[in-house]
Amino acid sequence: MPIPSVNHPCWQKLANGGLARLKTQHLGTQLLTKRLERSTDPLTVKVNEIHAFFTKWERVLPSEIQQLNGL
Numbered sequence: 001m002p003i004p005s006v007n008h009p010c011w012q013k014l015a016n017g018g019l020a021r022l023k024t025q026h027l028g029t030q031l032l033t034k035r036l037e038r039s040t041d042p043l044t045v046k047v048n049e050i051h052a053f054f055t056k057w058e059r060v061l062p063s064e065i066q067q068l069n070g071l
Contacts, residue, residue, distance in 0.1 A: 001062070001066055003054055003058055003065065004068060006047065006051045008068075010069055011047045011051050014047075015036070015043050015047045018071040019037075019050070020033060022064055022067055022071065024061075024063075026057070028057065029053075029064060032049075032053055036049070054068075
């Protein structure tokens with residue numbers, strides 16, 4: 001499954017707390033989630049960071065990527 005474009009609504013949902021609902025065993029994703037929960041960065045910065053993370057780790061996160069549209 002390809003990564004949705006950065007303009008897809010799933011990224012804003014993730015940046016607004018949806019990452020906490022993502023089921024993952026990937027330590028990097030868990031750390032990203034905790035850091036962004038505490039972050040005061042603007043929503044657009046969070047969206048771009050989450051998208052870049054999933055783009056970089058696409059090959060090791062197939063189950064997480066499948067969950068993106070359902071969040």
